[in-house]
Amino acid sequence: MSFPENRPRRLRRSEALRRMVRETTLSVDNLMFPLFVCPGKGVRREIASLPGQFHLSVDQLPREAEAVASLGIPAVMLFGLPERKDAVGSEAWHPEGIVQRAIRAIKKAVPDLVVATDCCFCEYTTHGHCGVILDKNGSMVDNDATLENLGRAAVAQAQAGADLVAPSGMMDGMIGFLRETLDESEHPDVILLSYAAKYASAFYGPFREAVASAPSFGDRRGYQMDVANIREAIREVALDVEEGADIVMVKPALPCLDVISEVRREFDVPVAAYNVSGEYAMLKLAGEKGLLDYDRSMMETLISIRRAGADLVVTYHAKEAARLLTGKV
Numbered sequence: 411m412s413f414p415e416n417r418p419r420r421l422r423r424s425e426a427l428r429r430m431v432r433e434t435t436l437s438v439d440n441l442m443f444p445l446f447v448c449p450g451k452g453v454r455r456e457i458a459s460l461p462g463q464f465h466l467s468v469d470q471l472p473r474e475a476e477a478v479a480s481l482g483i484p485a486v487m488l489f490g491l492p493e494r495k496d497a498v499g500s501e502a503w504h505p506e507g508i509v510q511r512a513i514r515a516i517k518k519a520v521p522d523l524v525v526a527t528d529c530c531f532c533e534y535t536t537h538g539h540c541g542v543i544l545d546k547n548g549s550m551v552d553n554d555a556t557l558e559n560l561g562r563a564a565v566a567q568a569q570a571g572a573d574l575v576a577p578s579g580m581m582d583g584m585i586g587f588l589r590e591t592l593d594e595s596e597h598p599d600v601i602l603l604s605y606a607a608k609y610a611s612a613f614y615g616p617f618r619e620a621v622a623s624a625p626s627f628g629d630r631r632g633y634q635m636d637v638a639n640i641r642e643a644i645r646e647v648a649l650d651v652e653e654g655a656d657i658v659m660v661k662p663a664l665p666c667l668d669v670i671s672e673v674r675r676e677f678d679v680p681v682a683a684y685n686v687s688g689e690y691a692m693l694k695l696a697g698e699k700g701l702l703d704y705d706r707s708m709m710e711t712l713i714s715i716r717r718a719g720a721d722l723v724v725t726y727h728a729k730e731a732a733r734l735l736t737g738k739v
């Protein structure tokens with residue numbers, strides 16, 4: 411009888427040993443929690459497509475921000491449901507726009523909580539596209555006209571007190587343009603987190619339901635990336651890093667673990683990944699049906715995104731994960 415010479419199982423014999431040789435860690439420090447801000451007063455309404463997530467009116471945000479901060483989560487990412495939509499999405503840059511009011515409310519209540527803002531127009535336009543429409547039939551978004559408006563929105567967010575602006579529209583030149591615009595408007599300290607490699611993914615479905623931003627015609631494939639491409643993702647990230655992105659993001663996360671890992675290898679800036687609405691909903695619903703152990707599959711998902719190379723994970727699981735990580739209820 412010959413016995414195996416190599417015995418990797420030696421290192422798995424107890425939890426203490428497994429802890430000693432664990433290669434990847436997940437901490438609350440790695441998490442960013444998305445929040446959906448809606449009009450009205452006293453509104454805290456569960457989102458049908460995202461069970462466990464809520465539409466919150468501005469007056470509810472101080473309490474929510476305190477809850478997030480007390481779990482040790484360092485940052486929130488804000489999305490707005492505007493009072494009114496129009497063809498260009500002008501509420502996105504109005505000083506009293508929904509997100510601008512939300513930023514001020516959170517910063518007043520919990521100044522140390524990092525406030526990041528999604529900077530895009532699909533929630534604000536009547537047609538649901540991420541910018542100014544050039545040609546209705548081709549559903550083409552006018553790149554350069556959209557940049558001008560993105561600049562307005564970024565400055566409005568910075569003026570309201572955002573620490574970090576995250577343009578998500580996949581317009582060419584958006585990072586360079588926004589860096590220059592923010593610097594010229596005396597906001598050189600505002601961080602740019604670029605949705606640098608954002609794919610035209612089916613996994614955004616529940617989010618679009620949550621913010622009513624599904625395009626009313628056409629789709630987003632004229633600006634978001636083809637899911638079949640990875641070299642193109644590297645090119646997109648390289649441009650954004652060159653243009654001054656402080657953090658680059660890959661989105662979605664689970665279908666793009668290879669992209670995250672390649673971006674991590676190629677670049678030195680912090681890398682974020684967006685664990686999107688469809689990824690969250692899959693686990694949530696399977697957990698509710700008893701098909702998956704929700705807590706374990708959530709933690710496995712988050713650690714796998716970290717293992718692929720993401721420093722930061724934007725995730726709807728953030729509060730639940732933080733409770734498990736810190737033992738707080």
Ligand code: PBG
Nearest residue numbers: 530532578613614617686687688
């Ligand atoms: C665009 C934006 C989207 C998401 C984040 N920012 C939607 C889209 O591109 O259609 C999706 C996030 C998610 O699915 O959780 N403003």
